[in-house]
Amino acid sequence: MEFSEHIKTANVEDVLLRQPLHPPTRGTLCVTGHHLLFSDRAEGDTRHVLLLLRNIDAIEKRIATSSGTITVKCKDLSVLRFDIPGMEQCLNIARSIETLSSLDSVLETYPFFYRPADHSLQDQWGLSSTETYYTQMVELHDRWRLTELNRDYSVCPSYPTSAIVPKAVDDDMLVKVAKFRQGGRFPVLCYYHRKNGMVMVRSSQPLSGANRKRCREDELLLQAVIEGSDKGFIIDTRSSQQAQQARMTGGGFESKACYDRWKRLHRQMERGKALQESLIKLVEACGDQSPNMDRWLSKLENSKWLSHVQTALSTAGLVAECVERDGHSVLIHGSEGTDSTLLISTLAQLIIEPCCRTLEGFLALLEREWIQAGHPFQLRCAHSAYSHARLQQEAPVFVLLMDCVWQLWRQFPLALGFSEALLLRLASEAYASNYGTFICNNDQEREAQGVKTKTHCLFQALLKPSEREQYTNPLYEPTKLAIWPSIHPQSLQLWRGFFLRWTEQAHHLEEVQEEIRTMVTEWTRLMLSPDVSDLPTCSA
Numbered sequence: 406m407e408f409s410e411h412i413k414t415a416n417v418e419d420v421l422l423r424q425p426l427h428p429p430t431r432g433t434l435c436v437t438g439h440h441l442l443f444s445d446r447a448e449g450d451t452r453h454v455l456l457l458l459r460n461i462d463a464i465e466k467r468i469a470t471s472s473g474t475i476t477v478k479c480k481d482l483s484v485l486r487f488d489i490p491g492m493e494q495c496l497n498i499a500r501s502i503e504t505l506s507s508l509d510s511v512l513e514t515y516p517f518f519y520r521p522a523d524h525s526l527q528d529q530w531g532l533s534s535t536e537t538y539y540t541q542m543v544e545l546h547d548r549w550r551l552t553e554l555n556r557d558y559s560v561c562p563s564y565p566t567s568a569i570v571p572k573a574v575d576d577d578m579l580v581k582v583a584k585f586r587q588g589g590r591f592p593v594l595c596y597y598h599r600k601n602g603m604v605m606v607r608s609s610q611p612l613s614g615a616n617r618k619r620c621r622e623d624e625l626l627l628q629a630v631i632e633g634s635d636k637g638f639i640i641d642t643r644s645s646q647q648a649q650q651a652r653m654t655g656g657g658f659e660s661k662a663c664y665d666r667w668k669r670l671h672r673q674m675e676r677g678k679a680l681q682e683s684l685i686k687l688v689e690a691c692g693d694q695s696p697n698m699d700r701w702l703s704k705l706e707n708s709k710w711l712s713h714v715q716t717a718l719s720t721a722g723l724v725a726e727c728v729e730r731d732g733h734s735v736l737i738h739g740s741e742g743t744d745s746t747l748l749i750s751t752l753a754q755l756i757i758e759p760c761c762r763t764l765e766g767f768l769a770l771l772e773r774e775w776i777q778a779g780h781p782f783q784l785r786c787a788h789s790a791y792s793h794a795r796l797q798q799e800a801p802v803f804v805l806l807m808d809c810v811w812q813l814w815r816q817f818p819l820a821l822g823f824s825e826a827l828l829l830r831l832a833s834e835a836y837a838s839n840y841g842t843f844i845c846n847n848d849q850e851r852e853a854q855g856v857k858t859k860t861h862c863l864f865q866a867l868l869k870p871s872e873r874e875q876y877t878n879p880l881y882e883p884t885k886l887a888i889w890p891s892i893h894p895q896s897l898q899l900w901r902g903f904f905l906r907w908t909e910q911a912h913h914l915e916e917v918q919e920e921i922r923t924m925v926t927e928w929t930r931l932m933l934s935p936d937v938s939d940l941p942t943c944s945a
Contacts, residue, residue, distance in 0.1 A: 408438030411504045413497035421488035425907035436501045439515040460837035461506040463791040466499050478791035480836035483907050516841040516860040530857040533769035535567045542597050558849040561589030563779030565848045569594040571629035578622040585620035590742045595750050603728045609742035613657030631734050637667050638727045642739035644673035672720040674745040677800050683709050684801045688790035691904045717809050719892045721752030729757045744802045757887045763822040768864040781846035786836045807832040808900045819882040827876040
């Protein structure tokens, strides 16, 4: 079906647009296959508002006899209101937007049609891979190997084609281990700590079930992970009670009797519906116009969002401490190993690994730990905080990651080589994007849809000179030390840049930050200038 068949009314004149941070404007509203375009040509000055339809989370209609108002609530938390003359035109526009913003086919989404002038589909897609990481880590090669057992995705549908596993475990054993782990997500190496040779490994839960089933190959694999060490730690992102309950449905955890050299620690992290509802409550609180301070603080606390941030940073800090300070390898998993597991492994690497804190290093880390490792973006980011649809598999795990990274960025303003603007961009792009990086749920789906040959890569675009400057931290001073975040309640703050980004206060803060950025960049340029006469002088 052509996009035009979904468009009942293509454009309407004399529409009044009301949006945050701008005065009301009258102009023309157009609906295309992928965008909502508002154009104002008043007083010879043309102003355009281009909104990707995939960014729309919910639409609310208010119809009068001769006109109507459409309120468009977006996944990036912005809200736009259009006053449209003519009841029929208003209803037609609303129906068109509702249909086009929720098309099911991945191939109909905008990344497959986006063709910027300075990009080519022949450009490299992506920054890193398991193979690249293994090649760079020469120290791994004595005890670890690269397997392509999953090259046809038959062993684990959500893993990439290759993985790093202990040399002591052959592919036949891996097949048996995969059958013992939920979704086939057998333990794979995600980080090697050069300082002491310890590793981080991640997987899904073992399928021990109520009968306490064992898998000898799984036990041998984990024993090989900590070869030469006295013990390792299993960080289970479920409570002990949740892990016990999982046995009743076929899941479970590693028993002490079978994995005697591993110590299991439970760190409960909310996921799924609970996390999505937390985001909804927080956004509702941020939109409350009441001047009552007690009411605001109560709503903020009831959302429990900052508690999720605290738990994530605390758990990541525990993993980092095990590897960096105590010199022990760590296995991280929850149930499926596609959400909180990836959140913790990413944050732990940021805390202890300097290479992950550069702009390129951070994007490569996200690519390995989220894109290739199979975080189901298509399911988790189907709706944001405004949708009226019944919650299914939505969960703002990636937004939570961006918030946690922002807390690190705020506590250590010199240690991270990227800016807050990058985190804001990534948090929005995960829900609606011109690029193919965040579409689909895993590499198998991306290959089936031809994502890497038919769309452009966001991470590559962010590193182009035209984009790179605004996403680089001009205050960055590399350090080889770990950065240990404070998780005390007074140390954690609401991420105003994201949750209050469409308010006057946040807008002013953004302007100040941009001014500071410009001053620092200019000062750095002058300091590096060979002509000392360019340097500013102090007058008496």
